Amino acid sequence: KAGVTQTPRYLIKTRGQQVTLSCSPISGHRSVSWYQQTPGQGLQFLFEYFSETQRNKGNFPGRFSGRQFSNSRSEMNVSTLELGDSALYLCASSLVGAGTDTQYFGPGTRLTVL
């Protein structure tokens, strides 16, 4: 079974631009979560989608948004990029149900904002 895939793997943008990152979950997984990882703040939860609906949201500004499609693939968008948005963005997928809580992470998208 293929793992979680994320595209692109690397991105370089300038301040003020916007960016869209994509995540394809493991086949059959309907929950997709996004995390931001920085050296200073560590791993922080952005949001989680299940069946095309956002179920949970972390403490990030409205510039960070996401969506999920009917095939469970998810995208996140960051508008008006700031230098502090430079980070590794990770998505994770999981089955939802008793005893199936393991979250499987993709390799991440490394975003650099200049």
Place this chain on the structure above:
Amino acid sequence: KQEVTQIPAALSVPEGENLVLNCSFTDSAIYNLQWFRQDPGKGLTSLLLIQSSQREQTSGRLNASLDKSSGRSTLYIAASQPGDSATYLCAVKKGAQKLVFGQGTRLTINP
């Protein structure tokens, strides 16, 4: 607010040693706890998941324990190898799919 702490931040040991990584959390009302490893510049690899009703889980040379009442978990690595060098992260889940992570322990195994 749930806070997760991992001590030590970094650990260097010679190959072959058994070692213990520590994780503590402030809110004992968790759903489960998961241990991950992360290699430099890479994503996270799930190692072990312990449900709140369980006390420990084992996989190969790894053993993770959970003491929910005291807010602690340990990851025991037996007979360490250079390939075990990585950052180890613990994360707790309360309810929904949101994980709260510790800052990690950077482990170096010296040949």
